[in-house]
Amino acid sequence: MKPLKYALWLLLLPAWMGLSSCNQSATNDGEDFGNLLTSPQGLLLTEEEHPEGWGRAECTLCHNLENIHLENRTGLPIDIQAIYQQALDEGLSSCASCHGTNGVVP
Numbered sequence: 001m002k003p004l005k006y007a008l009w010l011l012l013l014p015a016w017m018g019l020s021s022c023n024q025s026a027t028n029d030g031e032d033f034g035n036l037l038t039s040p041q042g043l044l045l046t047e048e049e050h051p052e053g054w055g056r057a058e059c060t061l062c063h064n065l066e067n068i069h070l071e072n073r074t075g076l077p078i079d080i081q082a083i084y085q086q087a088l089d090e091g092l093s094s095c096a097s098c099h100g101t102n103g104v105v106p
Ligand code: HEC
Pocket: 015, 016, 019, 033, 036, 039, 042, 043, 045, 049, 050, 051, 052, 053, 054, 056, 057, 058, 059, 060, 061, 062, 063, 095, 096, 099, 101, 102
């Protein structure tokens, strides 16, 4: 394996393990994929960066709504608490307005 790929795995593995340990205690900083604005399409999901979740409408199979939107990592003047609340209030119907269709054909 090339060193760069290896380094990528070291970064991704903890993120993945974080996702798979769903029902653990609530106090943490939530899911962390770094600053989403530095990914290819910003907040919008692409197949390349979201291979496991691509094409799936049921985001909550893998993402716990209470465990995301906990910290503003974008550096933008956004109200992350309002986003957290909106995702909880409006549920799955809200996700696409900020993250795109995720490859789901309506
Ligand atoms: C089958 C599991 C699964 C489903 C379903 C899923 N995701 Fe994901 N999601 C992941 C994983 C795993 C990651 C970590 C990045 C990766 O390896 O794909 C991720 C990462 C993300 C990220 C961060 C992307 C980035 O730029 O790093 C966002 C935003 C996201 N998901 C939103 C959603 C939304 C919105 C839905 C529903 C439309 C959804 N996910 C459905 C597994 C899933």
